[in-house]
Amino acid sequence: MGLVTGACFAASGHQVVCIDMDAAKIALLHQGKLPIYEPGLDRMIVRSVEEGRLDFSTEYAAGIGDAEVVFVTVGTPMAGQDGRTDLTYVLNAVADVAACMGDHAVIVIKSTVPVGTGDEIARKIRLLRSELDCAVVSNPEFLREGAAIADFMQPDRIVIGAEEAAARDVVVKLYRTMVGQDVPIVCTGRRTAELIKYAANAYLVAKISFINEMADLCESIEADVEDVALGIGLDHRIGSAFLKPGPGYGGSCFPKDTQALLVTAEAHGRHLRIVEAAATVNNARRHDMVRKIADACGGTVDGKMLAVLGLTFKPGTDDLRESPAVAIVHLLVAEGARIRAFDPAAMPRLGDLAGEVTLAETAYGCVQDADALVILTDWPEFAGLDLLRIRKSLRQPVVVDLRNVFAPKQVAEAGLFYTSIGRMPVRGSEARWSAAAE
Ligand code: UDX
Numbered sequence: 001m002g003l004v005t006g007a008c009f010a011a012s013g014h015q016v017v018c019i020d021m022d023a024a025k026i027a028l029l030h031q032g033k034l035p036i037y038e039p040g041l042d043r044m045i046v047r048s049v050e051e052g053r054l055d056f057s058t059e060y061a062a063g064i065g066d067a068e069v070v071f072v073t074v075g076t077p078m079a080g081q082d083g084r085t086d087l088t089y090v091l092n093a094v095a096d097v098a099a100c101m102g103d104h105a106v107i108v109i110k111s112t113v114p115v116g117t118g119d120e121i122a123r124k125i126r127l128l129r130s131e132l133d134c135a136v137v138s139n140p141e142f143l144r145e146g147a148a149i150a151d152f153m154q155p156d157r158i159v160i161g162a163e164e165a166a167a168r169d170v171v172v173k174l175y176r177t178m179v180g181q182d183v184p185i186v187c188t189g190r191r192t193a194e195l196i197k198y199a200a201n202a203y204l205v206a207k208i209s210f211i212n213e214m215a216d217l218c219e220s221i222e223a224d225v226e227d228v229a230l231g232i233g234l235d236h237r238i239g240s241a242f243l244k245p246g247p248g249y250g251g252s253c254f255p256k257d258t259q260a261l262l263v264t265a266e267a268h269g270r271h272l273r274i275v276e277a278a279a280t281v282n283n284a285r286r287h288d289m290v291r292k293i294a295d296a297c298g299g300t301v302d303g304k305m306l307a308v309l310g311l312t313f314k315p316g317t318d319d320l321r322e323s324p325a326v327a328i329v330h331l332l333v334a335e336g337a338r339i340r341a342f343d344p345a346a347m348p349r350l351g352d353l354a355g356e357v358t359l360a361e362t363a364y365g366c367v368q369d370a371d372a373l374v375i376l377t378d379w380p381e382f383a384g385l386d387l388l389r390i391r392k393s394l395r396q397p398v399v400v401d402l403r404n405v406f407a408p409k410q411v412a413e414a415g416l417f418y419t420s421i422g423r424m425p426v427r428g429s430e431a432r433w434s435a436a437a438e
Pocket of ligand 1: 141142143144145146204208241242243244245246247248249250251252253254313314
C-alpha cells in the first residue's frame with residue numbers, strides 16, 4: 001500500500017519520499033527492483049525516480065522534515081488468535097514521524113486500524129510534541145492486490161475522516177490533483193472513516209460466504225451457482241462483484257479485518273451476527289474442500305499424489321498470506337496426500353510449505369503421473385491448459401476445480417471426470433475413482 005501510494009502521488013506530479021526501516025527493501029528499490037509483485041508498479045516507479053519526483057530512504061528525517069502530508073501505511077497484523085490488532089508498527093511509526101515533522105503537517109493514517117486509533121494517535125503526538133500544530137486524518141485504502149494502481153488512480157470513492165476542516169481540505173485538495181471530479185470524496189469524522197473500511201470488507205466477505213453457501217445448496221438440488229450469481233448480480237441493488245464461489249476468501253485483509261471488527265464490536269457490547277457467520281462459513285470451508293477432494297479420489301487422499309495448481313490467495317499476486325490454497329494443502333498433507341504444486345508467482349516465497357510439497361516448473365510438469373488434478377487458484381493461464389494433454393498425463397482422469405476455471409462440458413469432452421463448485425458435471429463425467437488404476 002505504501003509503495004502504491006507513493007508511486008501514484010509521484011506520478012501525479014508530487015514530490016514523494018518513501019521511508020521503510022528495512023534497509024534491504026530500500027536497497028532493492030534503489031536498484032529499480034520491487035520487493036513485491038504488483039503489475040505495472042515497477043515501470044511507474046522507475047519513471048518517477050528518473051524524473052526526480054520519487055526517492056526512497058531508511059531515514060525518517062530525510063523525508064518527513066519538510067513534508068506537508070505524511071501517509072502512514074505500515075502493517076497492522078493480528079495480535080493473537082483472538083483477532084485483536086497489533087498497533088505496535090503504527091504507533092512506533094507515528095512516534096518516529098512526530099519526532100521530526102514540521103508544524104502544520106498532516107498525518108494521514110492509511111493503515112487499517114480499529115475505530116478510535118486516530119484519536120489515540122492524536123493524543124500520543126500531543127504528548128510527544130505539545131508545541132506542534134498537527135492533525136491526524138483517517139484515509140482508509142480499498143486497494144486490491146494485483147489491481148492496486150487502477151484502484152488507487154480510479155477509485156470508486158475516496159474516504160477522508162478528519163476532525164479539523166483545514167486538514168481535511170489539504171487531503172481533499174491533494175487527491176483532486178490525481179482524480180477527476182467524477183470520483184466522490186466522502187468526508188466524514190475520523191472514527192466513521194475508520195469504520196467504513198471495516199464495514200466495506202465485512203460486507204464483501206458476507207457476499208462471498210453467501211454465494212459459497214448457495215454453491216453448496218446448488219450441489220444438493222442440481223442447480224448451477226454460476227447462473228444463480230448471474231441472475232442475482234444483474235439486479236443493480238445486489239451487483240455482480242464478489243459473487244464468485246470458491247474455496248473461501250483469504251489474503252492479508254479479509255480474515256484479519258473481519259476478526260478485528262468482531263473484537264471492536266464485542267468491546268462495545270455489540271455482537272455482529274452476520275459478520276461472525278460469514279467468518280464461520282469461511283473457516284469451515286477449507287475442511288469442506290478437503291472432503292470434496294477426498295470424495296473425488298475414492299473417499300480418501302491417503303497415499304495419493306495430487307497435482308495442485310495455484311497456491312496464492314488469488315491470481316495476480318505472489319501473496320500466500322491466509323491463502324485458502326495453502327490451508328487446503330496443509331490439510332491434504334495431514335491426511336496423507338503427497339502434493340506436487342505449481343504456481344505462476346508464489347514459487348520463490350513458499351517458506352515452510354516448500355518442505356511439504358514437491359514443486360513443478362510448469363503446469364504440465366505438475367500433472368505428470370499425478371493421481372488427480374486439484375485447482376486452487378484461478379490464474380487466468382490455467383483456463384488455457386490443454387485438457388487432452390492433461391488427461392494423457394494424469395494417472396486417473398480426475399479433476400477437482402475449486403475455482404470453476406473450466407466449463408463442465410469442456411472437461412467432459414476431454415474425457416475427464418470433473419468436480420467443481422456449485423455446478424453439476426455433464427452426465428457421464430461425474431467423479432469416478434478407479435481403485436484398479438491406483
Ligand atoms: C481486499 C479488498 O478487496 C480491498 O478493498 C482491501 O483494501 C484489501 O482486501 P485483496 O485482499 O487484494 O483486497 O483481495 P480481493 O480481490 O478482495 O480478494 C480477497 C479474497 O476473496 C481472495 O481470496 C479471493 O479469491 C476471494 N474472493 C473474491 C472470492 O472468493 N470470490 C469473489 O467473488 C471475490
